[in-house]
Each structure stands twice: as structure tokens, then as C-alpha cells.
Amino acid sequence: MSEDLSLVPPHTRTIVELGSGDCRLLETLAEKDPQTVYIGIELDSEQCRQAKSRVNLQNVFVMQGSFEDIVPRLPDDSVDGFIAVLPDPAFIDEKKEDKWKPLYRAVYTKLKRPGAFRLVTEITDEILQPVSNEAFDRWSIWLVSAFRSVGFKVAGMTEGAPIEYSSRCLDQFRGDPERIRIATLDFVKE
Structure with a gap:
């Protein structure tokens, strides 16, 4: 595993996870x-250290740093897929949309045609009450609209996270499906 993109060997496909944590998901996929080749980008140095000490696969690379710094360094039209599982609210919050859209525009630019971006995210009630179907639907419509405005086409949306996906937070959130409603959105660059 390496933080230098030039050390990534030639390969057929590239998948990048934004906020890879301990790389549990990338390890399973890899x-x-x-x-x-699977590249995990994680800001937290302790999570990166844990991932590097635990994951021992030749096709997994862990990069410690911010998305805003690393994603622009990737060549345009070079990534087959991006994954973001439960991104920090700073990268998905409706009230901060103008601040996070530039990151997803960069993600769009880095994707090959056809390329895919899978977003697994959650909605909660501000006072931690169960999330109504109306609130979930309104939020879902907003998410689709926000990512369409970046250029993505919606390929699919389901409630919940893919069963094969696992992370500390995802596993915890699955235990409270009424107050923490998760959606998986699949976007493509055509």
C-alpha cells in the first residue's frame, strides 16, 4: 500500500473510495x-495506519489526505468507479451544497465513460425522531437533483446499504433503521 499515485501498477480497472476508514470495504471488494486496483482515501491518520497494518493485498492502496487534495491529482477519465459510504455531512449536507459540489464535479471529471459513482448516505431527524416517508422522499429527490446538476445520470436508488458493505458506522446505523434511514444511489457518467 502506498500514498504515491505513481507507484500504483498498471491495471485493468480502478475503484476509489472516498473516506475509506480502516479499508474494510475495499479489502472485501479487492x-x-x-x-x-482499489484506492482508499482517508483523512484520519489513525484509520490509515490501521488499514495499512491490517490490509495485505497487492491491489489495495491507502492514501492519507483530504479528498479535495487527492482527487484532483488523479488523471481525468481514469477511474472506473468511486464509492462514498456515509460521507461526512460537510460533503453531502443540503445547506452546504455550494461547498461540496466542487468535489463531486472533480469526481465526475476523473471518471471514465462509462463510469460509476456509488453513494451510500443517511438522513436523520434533527431531534433524532423516526424519519417519515415524506422526509425521506423529499431528501431523496433533493439528492438526485443535486447530483444531476453536477452531470451525473441516476442509474438506481434503493433504501438501505448493500448487504456486502460493512464499516463501523454502517453496521451501527443499520441497528436503528427508523431514526437513521440509509439510501444507496448509483450514478453514472455516460
Whole structure:
């Protein structure tokens, strides 16, 4: 595993996870697909240290740093897929949309055609009450609209997270599905 993009060997496909934490998800995906290179970007140095000491796969690379610094360094039209699981609210909050849209525009630019971006995110009630269907639907419509405005086409949306996805927070959030409603959105660059 390395933080230098020039050390990533030639490969068939590239998948990048934004906020990879301890790289549990990338490790699972990489074990099933050794022909693809998986790059995890994580700001937290302790999470990166844990990932680097635990994950021992030749096709997983961990980069410590911010999305805003690392994603622009990737070549345009070079990434087959991006994954973001439960991004920090600073990167998905409706009230901060103008601040996070530039990151997702960069993600769009880095994707090959056709490329995919999978977003697994959550909505909660501000006072931690159950999230109504109306609030979930309103939020879902806003998310789709926000990512369409960046250039993405919506390929699919489901309630909940993919069963094969696992992380500390995701596993915890699944335990409270009424107050923490999760959606998985699949976007494509055509």
C-alpha cells in the first residue's frame, strides 16, 4: 500500500473510495476482484495506519489526505468507479451544497465513460425522531437533483446499504433503521 499515485501498477480497472476508514470495504471488494486496483482515501491518520497494518493485498492502496487534495491529482477519465459510504455531512449536507459540489464535479471529471459513482448516505431527524416517508422522499429527490446538476445520470436508488458493505458506522446505523434511514444511489457518467 502506498500514498504515491505513481507507484500504483498498471491495471485493468480502478475503484476509489472516498473516506475509506480502516479499508474494510475495499479489502472485501479487492479479495473478490484481484484484477482491479482499489484506492482508499482517508483523512484520519489513525484509520490509515490501521488499514495499512491490517490490509495485505497487492491491489489495495491507502492514501492519507483530504479528498479535495487527492482527487484532483488523479488523471481525468481514469477511474472506473468511486464509492462514498456515509460521507461526512460537510460533503453531502443540503445547506452546504455550494461547498461540496466542487468535489463531486472533480469526481465526475476523473471518471471514465462509462463510469460509476456509488453513494451510500443517511438522513436523520434533527431531534433524532423516526424519519417519515415524506422526509425521506423529499431528501431523496433533493439528492438526485443535486447530483444531476453536477452531470451525473441516476442509474438506481434503493433504501438501505448493500448487504456486502460493512464499516463501523454502517453496521451501527443499520441497528436503528427508523431514526437513521440509509439510501444507496448509483450514478453514472455516460
